[in-house]
Amino acid sequence: MKQTIPLIIVFTFGFFVIIAFFIPLRVFQDASQTFETWYTGVIAFFVFIGIFNIIKVNVNKIQRKLSDWQYSIILLFFLAFMMGAGFIGGPEGGVFDYLFEHMQIPLGATMFSLLAFFVASAAFRAFRARTPEATLLLIAAVIVMIGRVPIGYYIWKGFPNLVEWIMSVPNTAAKRGILFGADLGLISMALRVLLGIERSYMGGGRE
Amino acid sequence: MKFFDRLEKIDRRIIFFLVGLAVIIPLIIPLGLPVDITGPVQDVFDRVEELPEGSIVVVSCDYDPGSEAELSPATAAFLEHCFRKNLRVYMMGLWPAGPELGNLALESIAPTYGKVYGVDYINIGYRPGGPVMLVSLGRDFTDLVRADYAGVPIDSFPLGRAVKSARDIDLVMTLSAGDPGVLHWIIYFSARYGTEIATATTAIMAPQQYPYLSSGQLIGLLGGLKGAAEYETLVDKKARAVAGMDSQSIVHLLLVVFIVIGNIILLYQKRRK
Numbered sequence: 001m002k003q004t005i006p007l008i009i010v011f012t013f014g015f016f017v018i019i020a021f022f023i024p025l026r027v028f029q030d031a032s033q034t035f036e037t038w039y040t041g042v043i044a045f046f047v048f049i050g051i052f053n054i055i056k057v058n059v060n061k062i063q064r065k066l067s068d069w070q071y072s073i074i075l076l077f078f079l080a081f082m083m084g085a086g087f088i089g090g091p092e093g094g095v096f097d098y099l100f101e102h103m104q105i106p107l108g109a110t111m112f113s114l115l116a117f118f119v120a121s122a123a124f125r126a127f128r129a130r131t132p133e134a135t136l137l138l139i140a141a142v143i144v145m146i147g148r149v150p151i152g153y154y155i156w157k158g159f160p161n162l163v164e165w166i167m168s169v170p171n172t173a174a175k176r177g178i179l180f181g182a183d184l185g186l187i188s189m190a191l192r193v194l195l196g197i198e199r200s201y202m203g204g205g206r207e
Numbered sequence: 208m209k210f211f212d213r214l215e216k217i218d219r220r221i222i223f224f225l226v227g228l229a230v231i232i233p234l235i236i237p238l239g240l241p242v243d244i245t246g247p248v249q250d251v252f253d254r255v256e257e258l259p260e261g262s263i264v265v266v267s268c269d270y271d272p273g274s275e276a277e278l279s280p281a282t283a284a285f286l287e288h289c290f291r292k293n294l295r296v297y298m299m300g301l302w303p304a305g306p307e308l309g310n311l312a313l314e315s316i317a318p319t320y321g322k323v324y325g326v327d328y329i330n331i332g333y334r335p336g337g338p339v340m341l342v343s344l345g346r347d348f349t350d351l352v353r354a355d356y357a358g359v360p361i362d363s364f365p366l367g368r369a370v371k372s373a374r375d376i377d378l379v380m381t382l383s384a385g386d387p388g389v390l391h392w393i394i395y396f397s398a399r400y401g402t403e404i405a406t407a408t409t410a411i412m413a414p415q416q417y418p419y420l421s422s423g424q425l426i427g428l429l430g431g432l433k434g435a436a437e438y439e440t441l442v443d444k445k446a447r448a449v450a451g452m453d454s455q456s457i458v459h460l461l462l463v464v465f466i467v468i469g470n471i472i473l474l475y476q477k478r479r480k
Binding site: 029033036037039040043044046047090092100101104105106107108109111112113116117119120121123124125126127128129130138141142145146148149150151152153154157160164167168171172175176179 | 217219222223225226227230240241242243245246271272273274275276304307308310311334335336337339340342343346347350351356357410413414415417418420421430431433436452453455456457458459460461462463465466468469470473
């Protein structure tokens with residue numbers, strides 16, 4: 001029963017939404033709209049699950065004094081602080097807005113910016129033309145890197161056009177192939193889930 | 208040839224230091240490199256130019272502070288163009304922090320054009336649910352959107368009442384840093400309801416959008432900070448993106464130099480063997 005009931009729910013709702021897509025009868029459309037509204041409501045609860053999960057994981061880390069457990073205290077403190085600031089002062093103006101604008105944005109941007117330094121180090125150590133395929137990839141990468149920025153246009157006015165050609169022809173052809181393959185896989189996986197063949201999302205195994 | 212052996216084992220902090228210099232120096236001493244306009248950016252600009260006054264444009268801020276440096280300049284340049292053309296902006300976000308970031312641009316640009324909240328622009332905040340939410344939203348906005356981001360009932364605003372379904376939307380601009388984002392707008396909104404989609408993405412995502420550009424499912428693309436710089440140039444409001452182009456140019460050049468040196472070392476090692 002633990003697996004049968006979820007399978008019935010998945011089969012019923014999944015196929016109903018598919019049928020509603022192909023049959024434009026009002027009864028199907030209305031029901032589909034209702035299911036979609038339920039879904040967005042359920043999704044909103046995921047935020048609470050995420051918060052509970054982060055609290056549980058970090059409290060466990062502090063209790064067991066695992067490596068870098070001190071950072072978990074800071075994380076939990078600011079989680080509570082930001083939530084409190086949001087609930088008390090609201091999303092606009094006040095402490096929440098100030099912290100978001102002056103702490104979260106610069107910190108997030110800093111973390112992302114660090115990638116530039118690691119990419120530079122990787123470019124030096126790993127971007128090596130060891131095979132003909134790697135050489136081709138490397139040449140394309142260098143053209144795109146230079147042609148994508150104003151200095152490429154400054155060096156040679158044809159660079160941006162060459163980059164657009166690489167993006168529009170070889171890149172698009174390869175991407176289309178990958179997308180078709182991935183989407184066929186997605187359709188077959190969706191059918192396997194709907195028909196109850198694929199059950200790993202419930203914890204795996206047979207009943 | 209101990210030089211190459213020593214070069215290969217170079218301390219990565221020296222590489223970091225050189226990258227730091229390549230970023231900082233052009234910011235202090237700008238080179239003023241010319242910004243060329245690419246086709247996909249020009250297409251977005253032209254489409255906005257064609258829209259009649261009062262058209263409703265959904266601006267979906269599907270990014271977070273990590274991508275702020277790349278996508279906020281694009282948000283600002285696009286909003287500048289919309290307000291200049293007297294278009295109405297309906298802001299939302301598929302990422303929790305997106306509408307908050309978009310609001311910073313809205314609040315700084317809208318007053319300069321004398322725009323009124325609720326009449327000329329509105330922010331309905333974060334909308335969870337990804338693809339399913341977009342399908343539902345396109346069919347009936349009023350079913351999902353009951354209040355703006357500050358909790359004020361949506362019916363109390365003229366612009367809130369004007370948008371009932373995807374038919375009322377003239378263009379969607381998604382500023383996208385990943386999933387959910389531009390792909391979901393194409394598949395679950397544009398494909399179903401026929402609404403035109405334009406996008407501004409992080410540079411790393413830009414190549415993935417070309418199949419949709421060539422198929423016409425995307426009307427245009429602002430790729431990374433360069434795309435934002437092009438748009439700033441087109442709307443003649445040069446700001447953060449254009450200012451960052453010199454740094455990005457020098458860093459890219461430095462990366463190419465690193466790649467060349469790395470491959471010279473490889474050649475030397477092959478010959479020695």
